[in-house]
Amino acid sequence: MNTLKSRLRSLAADGVLIIYFVFVLFPILWMVLTSFKRTDELYTTRFFFHPTLESYKVITIGEQFVSGTGAFRPDFPKFFMNSVILSVGAVLLSLLVGVPAAYALARFRFKGKESLAFTFLSFRFAPEFAVIIPLSIIYRKLGLYNTYFGIIWVFQLITLPLLIWVLRGYFEEISPEIEQAAQTDGYPWWQVFIRILLPLVRPGLAASALLAFVFAWNNFVYPLVLGGSDVQTVTVSALSFLSSEQAYYNRMAAACVIASIPEIVLALSIQRYLIRGLSFGAVKG
Amino acid sequence: MKLCGARPAVDPRLVRPRWIVRARPYLIIAPALLLLIGILYPFFLAMYYSFTSYTLTRPIPKFIGLANYIAMVTDPGFLHSTLVTFGYALGSTGIELLLGMAVALLLDRETRVSKILTTTLIFPMMIAPVIGALLWKLMMQPSVGILNPMLAMLGVNTRSLDWAAKPSTALPSVILIDVWIYTPFVALLLLAGLRSLPREPFEAARVDGASRWFTYRNLTLPMLIPIMTIAIVFRFMDSLKMFDIIYAMTGGGPGDALMTYQLQAYTKGYLYMNLSYGLTYTMVLWVVIYFVSQKLVNFWNKSQQRAAGM
């Protein structure tokens, strides 16, 4: 065993990884740097510049300017709140509907169970416009266009499949005899669910709920088409800083930074369960 | 001591649990089913509309059979759209698989660099695809961006090349963005797979004196097939319908260089308000996704059984 050779190999591998590391992080770093640039210094691609919080101030306080989508006052705090309301709302609805569904799919036997499960999964892969176009008509008729509920409803296409599939796996791992023991010990089924089952699936619940939140937060198309100015999200607003007259890249960068902070924080907290969640429970990692 | 003798049939009401107990499973799954119907309804509506003529100027759908589909297929731009859609999907999935596998193999070691990198790998995945596209758009911009100057430093002369504005570089650009965002997903997935492989076959191979390449090709790779299939399912399906990245980057342009099926659906169906025509693109896409995913999931099931038997 030539340890020198293997040590060199290991260093080379680390070297390649570092190159990839740079590839991964550099754009993010550049975005953060750009967000601190003064507008007049945007067109100099220099690393050294005079940092300023001007962009952040503009987008949070809101100065009217003209963009590609018309006169527009970036009301960033409102957009941020909208994103929070929509993402949290979507996840809550999915939890309400998905936790019982996941339990049912894990425990009960009935005809067409797997087809039902696959149908829920198929939502994830549905082309958005197949849903958006009919919904835009239905929503206008029902008055759901540009409402919180309308977007929360569509977001179920993103948040529900994830929750159901991951939780189903967690429920399946719990032996049914534990539930039977609790029932025999004198607890009605709903108390068994709350006191015994939920604590046991809590890690999976937290991880998939947070992941679903991130997906809802990142979603672009649905709020773009089915939402108007009342419910605009941070993700959609990031694009609005580029217009034909003047492209405020620094403001756009600031918006991107603010839009991305919550999810990076959340993702770091569920690191352990990330792979299991992202692959919908297909891989335990 | 048996209780003997025939007895009259027992009143089932005494024997069966109360109806509410029997109804419980159905009540539990009811909310999900209602939601399901609420979501499926637009789908079926979309399917129906695609067989009608439904536009802004004709707000009452009139059934016209396959006319929309024929118009779509005979449109000269359709072939191009198909090529772009599949080109994007195959290109990004392929590169992500290769690159992700390489990264996963490199990460599967105990060095400090790999540990740090594994943590940071989640960042591109967590950022919204739109924002990810904007980052690269920023960097690729000839006047503001840093990409061209950096390439110049490495000796590649691409000064004032607007990556997004030239048809020949537009597709590679968006594929690059897709790769940047999603390779970590593939890498982490494959890493989880590598870490879950049983150790004995590898120890046996080492004792038998197998070379690293041999071990990799005949042990690692076959055992990773189920997980690679999952990665392919997710990435291929998602990239077939990718919208955010392309819209943010060029909105479908330059010209119609990047008009994938979804972009067509958006442009023709939403922007131009030819709703039924736009829907035909989504229907075709949906059918492709449905069948390919079914085939892949079946393959995954079989490959799981086979890998377990190893």
Add this chain to the structure above:
Amino acid sequence: MAKLVLDRVTKKFGSVVAVNDLSLEVADGEFLVLLGPSGAGKTTTLKLISGVEHSDDGLIYIGDKLVNTLEPPQRNVAMAFETYALYPNYNVYENIAFPLKAPGRKMSKQDIDRKVRSVAELLGITPLLERHVGALSGGQRQRVSLGRAMVRDPEILLLDEPIAHLDAKLRHRMRTEFKALEREIHTTTIYVTHDYLEALSLADRVVVLNLGKLQQVGTTDDVFNHPVNVFVATQLGQPKINLIKSTVSNNGGKLQFVSTDEGAIRLDVPDRLKDAVLKANAKEFLVGIRPLYVDVVDNQAGRANVIDATVYVYERLGTKGALTASIGSQSVDVITPIEMDFRIDEPVKLAVQVDNLIVFDAASEQNILAA
């Protein structure tokens, strides 16, 4: 404490009939053992009694109440599962206290604490009370599971293989503990096991099940000495009862069993069986003799019913020896005193105590006395 009645209870899982038309009456305070191999329907029977499974047919009475429509929380039944089924999110103390905190129970914290600690004391797990379930060994978990079932005063106590997964020494100790506990707990108890020693040692009565059907119910003496069929006879006793296929012949006025292969074994039919043998419409019999009723003798002097055999295998098992001898194509198991010794292929003489013969109709496998 209550009596339990099962009236023609049946439970199917798909096409598999787990419990088949089972009828049983258990007296108040009785310790009943369900004995049978895996798949006999023992666990399913327990779950039907506790209400966790619903029967497809048949009636179940606890006390004098018909309980078919009652959910488990409403039946006052406690169960210790074979898989323990402990709550992973609670520690040992909380696991045992859990039944006492059920809705509808109003026990003060001190009372709960008292009961939990007294049960823990009884089972020797007091030092484990603060531990989490995951940090326990199999034997410890089994005792916690038992404690959880015993901590309240149920009308019926169901124990599913409670000592099956313990090592031999611990099992033996637990068996004797149970015997002692029996005297203290006067609860109607149903104890499931596949180990006949537990059955013989602990039971007031034994119920033998096979494939969901009741084979025999009776005292330990009933099932051991008067098994109603071959299955019951082979379930109890280790080594298993010897079964010799024979016909009956009249040998000079004496009725004898003659083994069907070469007639190498000839055994006198005892008086008590003569009538039954003659009345039975059987062409062939399975003559059963338990290994402990066969003795190795030096010579034949003055003894009837001696078989000439050769030693096939001899195992010394601590307090006794198990000899397997072959006669022609038959083999016979014999329990011998530990002092004896044998060499393979050595000739040996076996004296059968024909008074203890148990004879079955070879075709129906029924005991000829159980007509």
